[in-house]
Amino acid sequence: MKAGDAEVELKGNRRTATRRLRERWYLERLVRRYRTGWLVSxxxxxxxxQDLEKRVDDEWAGISSSLGEICTAFF
Known part of the structure; x- marks a missing residue:
């Protein structure tokens, strides 16, 4: 094994380590984003x-009062 071979091997290991760190960082970020996104969702x-329920209640109150007015007007 020559000195140049050892240097190439070291650079290769450094690249592999850097890639693994980058992959790990990406996965951790993805998990954090998924958790945050799920919570926000x-x-x-x-x-x-809640807002939809309130609007339906308001609409139903308006409809029932209108029906009450119509019924009293006809009868």
């Missing part, structure tokens, strides 16, 4: 459903 869904 659940939270937004919860608020959306």
């Amino acid at each position: 659940v939270t937004l869904s919860f608020y959306f459903l």
Whole structure:
């Protein structure tokens, strides 16, 4: 084994180590993003459903009061 071969091998190991670190960093970032995205998604869904429920209740109250007015007007 020559000195040049050892240098090439060292550079190859360094590249492999750098690539592995980069892959590990990417996977950790992906997991963090997935966890955060899931949490944000659940939270937004919860608020959306609450808002939707409130709007349906408001609409139903308006419809039922309108029906009450119509019924009293005819009878």
